[in-house]
Amino acid sequence: MAILVLLPLIGALLLAAATALTRAHVLRRFSAIATSAVVLAAGLGLSVAVLHGSPVTAGGLLRVDALSAFMLSVVGAVGLTATWGGLAARDVVPPDWTYSALICLFLGAMSLAVLADNLGVLWVAVEATTVATAFLVGHNRTRGSLEAAWKYVVLGSVGVAVAFLGLVLVYAASVAAGRPTLSWVALTSSHLALDPSLVKVAGALAVLGFATKAGLAPMHSWLPDAHSQAPAPVSGLMSGVLLSVAFYAILRIQAVVNPVLGTGLMRGLLVATGLLSLAVAAALIVRQRDLKRMLAYSSIEHMGLLALAAAVGGTVAIAAALLHVLGHGLAKSSLFVVSGRILVTEGTTQLARIRGLLVRHPAEAVPYLVGMAAMLGLPPFTLFFTEVAIMLAGFQHGLGWAMTLAAALMLILFAGLARPSIAMTFGAESSEPVAAASTARQGPRTPLALALGVTAVLGFTAGPLPTLLTRAATLLTGTK
Amino acid sequence: MSANLYDQLVGVSAGVLLMTSVLLVWRRSLVAAVRLLAIQGVALACLVAMIGIFDHDVQLVAVSVLVLALKGVALPLVLDRSLVRTGTLREETPLINTTASLLAVSALTMLAYLVSQPLRALRPGPTTAAVPVGICLVLFGFLLLSTRRHAISQLVGFLVLDNGIAAVAFLTSGGVPFVVELGASLDVLLVVLILRVFTARMTVKFGAADLDELKELRD
Numbered sequence: 001m002a003i004l005v006l007l008p009l010i011g012a013l014l015l016a017a018a019t020a021l022t023r024a025h026v027l028r029r030f031s032a033i034a035t036s037a038v039v040l041a042a043g044l045g046l047s048v049a050v051l052h053g054s055p056v057t058a059g060g061l062l063r064v065d066a067l068s069a070f071m072l073s074v075v076g077a078v079g080l081t082a083t084w085g086g087l088a089a090r091d092v093v094p095p096d097w098t099y100s101a102l103i104c105l106f107l108g109a110m111s112l113a114v115l116a117d118n119l120g121v122l123w124v125a126v127e128a129t130t131v132a133t134a135f136l137v138g139h140n141r142t143r144g145s146l147e148a149a150w151k152y153v154v155l156g157s158v159g160v161a162v163a164f165l166g167l168v169l170v171y172a173a174s175v176a177a178g179r180p181t182l183s184w185v186a187l188t189s190s191h192l193a194l195d196p197s198l199v200k201v202a203g204a205l206a207v208l209g210f211a212t213k214a215g216l217a218p219m220h221s222w223l224p225d226a227h228s229q230a231p232a233p234v235s236g237l238m239s240g241v242l243l244s245v246a247f248y249a250i251l252r253i254q255a256v257v258n259p260v261l262g263t264g265l266m267r268g269l270l271v272a273t274g275l276l277s278l279a280v281a282a283a284l285i286v287r288q289r290d291l292k293r294m295l296a297y298s299s300i301e302h303m304g305l306l307a308l309a310a311a312v313g314g315t316v317a318i319a320a321a322l323l324h325v326l327g328h329g330l331a332k333s334s335l336f337v338v339s340g341r342i343l344v345t346e347g348t349t350q351l352a353r354i355r356g357l358l359v360r361h362p363a364e365a366v367p368y369l370v371g372m373a374a375m376l377g378l379p380p381f382t383l384f385f386t387e388v389a390i391m392l393a394g395f396q397h398g399l400g401w402a403m404t405l406a407a408a409l410m411l412i413l414f415a416g417l418a419r420p421s422i423a424m425t426f427g428a429e430s431s432e433p434v435a436a437a438s439t440a441r442q443g444p445r446t447p448l449a450l451a452l453g454v455t456a457v458l459g460f461t462a463g464p465l466p467t468l469l470t471r472a473a474t475l476l477t478g479t480k
Numbered sequence: 481m482s483a484n485l486y487d488q489l490v491g492v493s494a495g496v497l498l499m500t501s502v503l504l505v506w507r508r509s510l511v512a513a514v515r516l517l518a519i520q521g522v523a524l525a526c527l528v529a530m531i532g533i534f535d536h537d538v539q540l541v542a543v544s545v546l547v548l549a550l551k552g553v554a555l556p557l558v559l560d561r562s563l564v565r566t567g568t569l570r571e572e573t574p575l576i577n578t579t580a581s582l583l584a585v586s587a588l589t590m591l592a593y594l595v596s597q598p599l600r601a602l603r604p605g606p607t608t609a610a611v612p613v614g615i616c617l618v619l620f621g622f623l624l625l626s627t628r629r630h631a632i633s634q635l636v637g638f639l640v641l642d643n644g645i646a647a648v649a650f651l652t653s654g655g656v657p658f659v660v661e662l663g664a665s666l667d668v669l670l671v672v673l674i675l676r677v678f679t680a681r682m683t684v685k686f687g688a689a690d691l692d693e694l695k696e697l698r699d
Contacts, residue, residue, distance in 0.1 A: 124664055134674045147697055150691075151694070153675055161642060164645055167656070169652070171657075172649075195602060198599065
């Protein structure tokens with residue numbers, strides 16, 4: 001089984017190296033998709049292995065429990081949606097070799113982040129994604145993309161540097177307790193007498209740092225810029241994978257801090273940042289003029305909701321949050337892929353200039369509408385069930401006031417997303433001539449259909465998935 | 481090495497770290513900033529080497545060589561090259577003037593001593609007594625990052641912040657595990673190289689590496 005743990009890392013490295021060295025057409029086109037497929041296959045395989053046995057370990061630093069296996073599957077599934085969906089038609093020149101190689105490295109680093117049983121290695125992997133995505137954000141080489149990339153790298157690196165300071169203090173606390181370790185299992189399962197005053201500072205710094213990477217307010221300012229300037233598949237990867245893995249890091253930190261300090265500190269921090277994220281997203285989405293920026297603010301909204309779910313704690317809320325991560329990742333990456341196609345056909349992502357899409361370009365409009373319905377939390381899509389579950393769990397665990405406030409903010413966000421989306425697809429064509437509509441062939445439809453189809457049925461699945469989610473949540477909350 | 485000598489050497493290294501970072505906030509010359517950063521890197525490497533020798537920790541001595549190569553030589557060299565290419569040698573328009581920044585520095589130093597109380601109480605000794613210096617570096621790094629507008633100045637701020645975190649790690653627990661140290665060093669090097677490429681692109685596009693040019697993306 002250890003080979004399954006190493007597979008995504010080795011696969012990503014080999015494919016990246018092969019793409020960089022040979023620069024062959026076929027690799028430039030398909031290496032990112034192949035990496036995603038390998039990660040997804042390993043994730044599913046490990047999920048089965050974990051369900052039927054004990055956690056799988058490899059090399060002392062890697063360890064796969066239910067949570068890691070689930071997150072690895074998320075990385076693979078969202079990666080596959082974004083890269084396959086972003087595949088250009090056969091007659092188009094394949095992307096630059098740096099672009100494909102960096103996406104492979106990005107997926108490899110994200111896999112390492114969720115596979116590592118060491119908070120330090122987790123940190124190194126998250127920081128490595130900043131390195132891998134920097135040139136992807138700046139890929140278009142415009143003024144705007146340069147600005148977005150600079151802000152992203154500086155804010156992202158400073159943010160995770162703060163998280164590193166937190167991890168250093170956790171390590172110092174473990175040294176003082178007589179067992180130097182950054183291993184997540186050792187920090188949570190054995191009864192280390194970690195110094196509470198040190199863990200308090202460490203936990204706050206670590207959460208603050210990873211929250212920057214998760215795009216939570218008030219450290220979110222890089223996110224709309226980076227998401228709007230990056231190529232569409234990269235925006236999808238960042239929104240669905242990067243933010244989710246940063247949230248995963250917060251969950252792991254929380255599981256270390258809570259047994260030492262009780263739930264108070266983390267709950268306070270997460271409620272504050274969650275509500276602030278929802279408020280910021282609500283305030284800025286209503287007068288949004290750009291499609292991709294609008295989608296980016298929707299990501300901030302969903303990260304805020306996830307922060308609230310983590311604050312609630314307990315098996316139900318955490319399991320719902322994990323399912324939400326998957327549903328949001330699939331739907332959001334599909335929407336970003338569609339936004340990239342809209343940019344090609346319409347020549348713009350400005351909301352005011354896109355009208356009557358359903359009549360003129362149904363191939364883009366239909367997946368856009370379906371994806372948006374999923375994003376808005378309409379049934380039967382899984383986000384409907386997870387949002388309801390998080391809300392109910394919040395009321396049960398004494399966070400009713402926060403949930404009421406969150407629901408009010410989400411209503412504003414609903415309107416802010418729905419109004420321009422309806423205008424875009426159904427609205428009458430404006431009298432001014434539409435900017436040079438291209439008739440270039442668009443990418444494949446299968447990945448979008450698969451991703452949105454899965455999002456639609458996830459809420460109803462029985463069998464292994466709920467068991468996996470419950471086990472993962474139990475790992476984090478320590479309750480049965 | 482006698483305990484007394486060790487105390488003094490740790491004190492001197494920490495003093496050099498603090499002094500170079502105060503000078504970094506004071507001076508506006510970018511050339512001086514890069515030199516000061518190199519001195520700071522060497523001081524940090526000395527500190528690590530001394531802790532390693534005193535604790536008879538061979539691995540830590542090896543790490544000190546890594547720190548010297550990275551923070552004392554490689555990173556300042558990258559910045560120096562970048563400086564030659566951008567052609568600007570002074571930070572022209574910081575957001576706050578020198579007097580105000582020096583006042584901020586003294587306030588931040590006091591704050592650093594306040595917040596590092598729990599760390600010093602954990603394991604009293606010469607190394608933990610120097611922990612506030614590490615926190616000072618972190619806070620000064622933030623100050624530089626938030627008040628300077630030249631791309632290279634911001635990079636310097638980021639590296640001071642990073643040196644501060646490394647100092648805290650070495651002073652509290654003799655550094656993080658080797659694997660993590662290695663990965664973290666590689667990440668920092670790559671981030672600086674990437675930002676250098678972006679600085680070069682900025683110079684080509686805007687004619688200067690002035691971050692005030694970055695104001696296109698707004699809501």
